[in-house]
Amino acid sequence: MNINLTMIGQLLSFAVFVWFTMKYVWTPIMGALETRKKEIADGLAAAERGQHEQELAKERAKDVLHEAKAQAAEIVAQAQKRAAEIVDESKGTARAEGERILTAAQAEIEQEANRAREQLREKIGLLAVTGAEKILRKEIGADAHQDIVAALAEEI
Amino acid sequence: MAGDALTSSEYIKHHLTNLTFGQHPDGSWGIAHSASEAKEMGFWAIHLDTMFWSLLLGALFIYFFSKAAKSATQGVPSGLQNFVEWIVEFIDTSVRGSFSSRNALVAPLALTIFVWIFLQNLMDLVPVDVIPSISGMLGIHFMKVVPSTDPNATFGMAIGVFLLVLFYSIKIKGIGGFAGELTLQPFSSKNPIVNLIFVPINFVLEFVSLIAKPISLALRLFGNMYAGEMIFILIAIMYNAGLVLGLFGGVLQLGWAIFHILIITLQAFIFMTLTIVYLDMAHHEH
Numbered sequence: 265m266n267i268n269l270t271m272i273g274q275l276l277s278f279a280v281f282v283w284f285t286m287k288y289v290w291t292p293i294m295g296a297l298e299t300r301k302k303e304i305a306d307g308l309a310a311a312e313r314g315q316h317e318q319e320l321a322k323e324r325a326k327d328v329l330h331e332a333k334a335q336a337a338e339i340v341a342q343a344q345k346r347a348a349e350i351v352d353e354s355k356g357t358a359r360a361e362g363e364r365i366l367t368a369a370q371a372e373i374e375q376e377a378n379r380a381r382e383q384l385r386e387k388i389g390l391l392a393v394t395g396a397e398k399i400l401r402k403e404i405g406a407d408a409h410q411d412i413v414a415a416l417a418e419e420i
Numbered sequence: 421m422a423g424d425a426l427t428s429s430e431y432i433k434h435h436l437t438n439l440t441f442g443q444h445p446d447g448s449w450g451i452a453h454s455a456s457e458a459k460e461m462g463f464w465a466i467h468l469d470t471m472f473w474s475l476l477l478g479a480l481f482i483y484f485f486s487k488a489a490k491s492a493t494q495g496v497p498s499g500l501q502n503f504v505e506w507i508v509e510f511i512d513t514s515v516r517g518s519f520s521s522r523n524a525l526v527a528p529l530a531l532t533i534f535v536w537i538f539l540q541n542l543m544d545l546v547p548v549d550v551i552p553s554i555s556g557m558l559g560i561h562f563m564k565v566v567p568s569t570d571p572n573a574t575f576g577m578a579i580g581v582f583l584l585v586l587f588y589s590i591k592i593k594g595i596g597g598f599a600g601e602l603t604l605q606p607f608s609s610k611n612p613i614v615n616l617i618f619v620p621i622n623f624v625l626e627f628v629s630l631i632a633k634p635i636s637l638a639l640r641l642f643g644n645m646y647a648g649e650m651i652f653i654l655i656a657i658m659y660n661a662g663l664v665l666g667l668f669g670g671v672l673q674l675g676w677a678i679f680h681i682l683i684i685t686l687q688a689f690i691f692m693t694l695t696i697v698y699l700d701m702a703h704h705e706h
Contacts, residue, residue, distance in 0.1 A: 266459055268428060268442070269571060270467040274567075274576025280479045281536060282580075290483040293508050294527075296492035383520035 389417035428657050430583070435548060435653050438467035438570060439562040449517070454563065467570055474567035477539040485535070507535065518696045521592075521703035526696060533577065534692040540568040541645055541684030545677050548652045567643040568687075571638065578638035581695045585633065588702040599706065602626045633698050637691060644687050648680050 393413050433455060439450050440458035442465025451468070452458035458465065488504035497505055511534060517528045543566045555563040567573040589598045606625065607618040655676065658669030 266438075266440070266461075266462045266465070267575065268461070270438075270465075270470050270570065270572035271576045271579070273466060273471050274573045275580050277471075277475055277478060278532070278536075278577050278580045281482060282525075282529050282532045284482050285485065285532045286525060289482065289489045289504075290508070290528035290531060292489040292492050293485075293505060294512070296489075297505060297509070300495075332438075334615045417472070 385417070385420050388420055389413075392420075393414055431657060432650075433651055434562070435552070435649075436564070437562045438564050439469040440465050441468050451561075460604065467564075467572060469564050470567045470570040470573055473543060473565055474536075474540060474573055475504065477543070477567070480538050481532075481535045481539060482582060485531075507531070514693060515696055518693060519700045519703075521700065523588070523699070523703065525584075526699055529581075529699075530696055533581075533695055534688050536567060537577070537641065538684060538688040539690050540566065540573065541647045541687060543567070544569075544645060544648055544652065544680060544684060547673070548649070548656050566645060566649055568641055569649045571642045574638040574642040574645075575634075577691070578634040578641075581637060581698065585698050585702045588699060592703050593705060601705075602630070617641035632692075637694055637698075641687050641691055644683060648676075648683060651676055 396413060396416075437455040438457060439451065440461060441449070442461030443449050444457070445454075445460055452461060452465070460477070482502065486502055488501045490502055490503075508531065511531045515530050519526050535559070544678065546565060548674060551565045552563040564570060589601070603619045603623045603626070605622055607616060607622055609615045652673065655669045655673045656671070659666045661669075
């Protein structure tokens, strides 16, 4: 248990170890710890930001969805209105067309009837004339009573 | 070396003698062959075992720590790096807690003190006869494996700390401020003549408290480790005293070793914390 040169040796080696630790152990490890701390903080901040953004996006999505729903409802309403309009329009067109067809048919019928009447009139005239001829053949000639026949035919 | 030929007191004495290299009285240099021979060598001798083990442990410390530091990544740490980071963060917390100024030296200093002293103390848990008997077979007669049971080792570190305390006291406060701290308190007076009378009294008080710092640092560590080592040696003597006492000694050794784990950690921690506190005091004006 003598105090001797060992003490100086210990003092010097102590100094060297402290210097070495300071330069090659403490600084790099603290650097790594510091960097990691910063990275973790950054990561947490980014996560928080992401969460915030997600919330915003959710909000926005809700808005968009809402808008889309409103738009869809509007479109449907418009379509229904348009459909009703089309139906009304076609109803009108159909009615007009029907009326037109009806009028045309009536006109044709009338024409037909007129023609038939004309024909009938002519045939009846002819028939009457033939009848009268047959009668008159017995009594008179057709030439003698032509004015009467014409008057008859006119009356019919 | 559980010495059949040695008496108990010789055995103890043998275990407490360092492997000393120095100048023999006849002028030749060499290794001392007995405790008294080592004593005669005086100051200009060196304890080879203390130097060897402390340098080996210190080299081990800086090897593993710098290896971890070199490959330190900011990513997920693994294995050695994790362990080293755990210690570094523990030291960092301690330094931040007790040291309020800014000084890049203090934390690495604390780390070195803590780990180096812990490793030196840890040698105490190696059964007392293992390494000496191996070295005895190799022809080395004396081998004290726990450097912190050598006051030279503890004083070496304590003086290193003390020099830093002096350096920073003078650097921060100036020579005048430091001298004032030593002479103008705790007693002071408004009367300059009375103050002058107080100067020597203050100086004696403050100088004692200043010098007590390194001495208490060194002697606390040395005393604790020396006492612990001594108990291990005394337990080891039991092994020669028959089977029953030998078994009892084994149980005792186990118990004391387990208890000693606490002591070696605590002593390393105390040395480190007091170093931080002393340096903190050196950085502050009173």
